[in-house]
Amino acid sequence: MHSPLTRRGFLAAGSGLAAATVLPGLSGCSALTGADSDPDTLVVHSQLGTTAPGSPTYLAALDRFRKENPGLKVKNLINGDDLAQVYETSRLARKEPDVVMVNLYDKTLAWTDVGATVDVKGYLDDWGLRTRVLPQALAEWTDAKGRVRAFPYFATNWPIAFNRALLDRAGVDAIPATGDELIAAARKLRAKGIAPVTVGGNDWTGQKLLAQIIQTFLTEDEAKHAYTTGDFGSRGAREGIEYFVTLRDAGVFADKAQGLIADTMFTQFNTGAAAIESAMSSALAKVPPAVARHTEVGGWPLAEGAVHDKPTILRTYTLIGFWISPNGTKKIEAVEKFLRFMYRPDTVARFIKESGRDMALRSDVVSTDFPLVAAAQQLGSKVGQALLPDVYVPPAAAQPLITATSTSFTRGTGAAKVRAVLEAAYRSA
Structure with missing residues (x-):
């Protein structure tokens, strides 16, 4: 099943319907001018860069990437909850950014199926990055047709x-x-x-x-x-x-x-x-120390006759992934450099240590400066797990x-x- 936007938006665009007709009144349409045809400029669209958890670490990572790749510019476009709508508008105009950092939920579920973004399975294998991804994360980002929608990145525990x-x-x-x-x-x-x-x-x-x-x-x-x-x-x-x-x-x-x-x-x-x-881990990371020191994490209490034998939490590995757009395939060498950098163990470790983020990638690092996040990471078999329904709705x-x-x-x-x-x-x- 696809949303009306999917059918009347991306598919109708090919028959000449104007984006304004399909997506009236969307905010953030200035992103239409954000795509850059310069092969030496990589355009990344993200929710990170303002107050979103992990933003300082992400911006610092971009600075390090620019220094390591002096011939490659990076333009960072930022949107909040309206990111998916803004991206869809830019894609209808064929002016979409090269890489999109967003979760797998709601509108984004249809993107790969309608060609708004591309299957990254081949890139994941060709670049030797599959082994960096946790198996459960790879499974959650893989659709029913075997396509990998995006490069997994942020995960979350939700105790x-x-x-x-x-x-x-x-x-x-x-x-x-x-x-x-x-x-x-x-x-x-x-x-x-x-x-x-x-x-x-x-x-x-x-x-x-x-x-x-x-x-x-x-x-x-x-x-x-x-x-x-x-x-x-x-x-x-x-x-x-x-x-x-x-x-x-x-x-x-x-x-x-x-x-x-x-x-x-x-x-x-x-x-x-x-x-x-x-509270998902990004919220746990923001609990003030005075409250955190008196806080314990665990599972939701069960009723008699429950199918679970322990109080439940939610977990998901689809919080943020790196999606590659059709425009991004035209700059695939730049995209590869960027994703290899973001997948590096030292880059991943900084998100864990500095921002208290859970990751969909393999790492032995623990969020020691974020005690509630670390405690949630270590719950393991002490709790049961309910299904996060996002990818099924x-x-x-x-x-x-x-x-x-x-x-x-x-x-x-x-x-x-x-x-x-x-x-x-x-x-x-």
């Missing part, structure tokens, strides 16, 4: 962070491992004026946590089916939704969670206003699922309604 000091203040003696224990802890925390689990119920953070909780009674294959097809009618899916509703209506989540976003969630946890959050359903998530986090919404809005999100796909 649950527990502020031990706040739990102690509320009289919670141990990290909750079951749903009943979590409900009991939430009651004690609320009695002390502390929000229990903070979550961005109106954005991607809530969508991921909802998916994790629903999977309490789903095997990995069953979860893949549910998130690929939008069929949440199986017994396991219905039980998972009911478990979520039970937790929600018992007051486990912060007040008005359906209207909160990621920034609100991070602020509540980092200021000690909330005791628990589901059809692109057209991704944003509707956010709307469905907000409805789901609204207290009083019954399990049948939650299932209905989740399935409705797929009807536009």
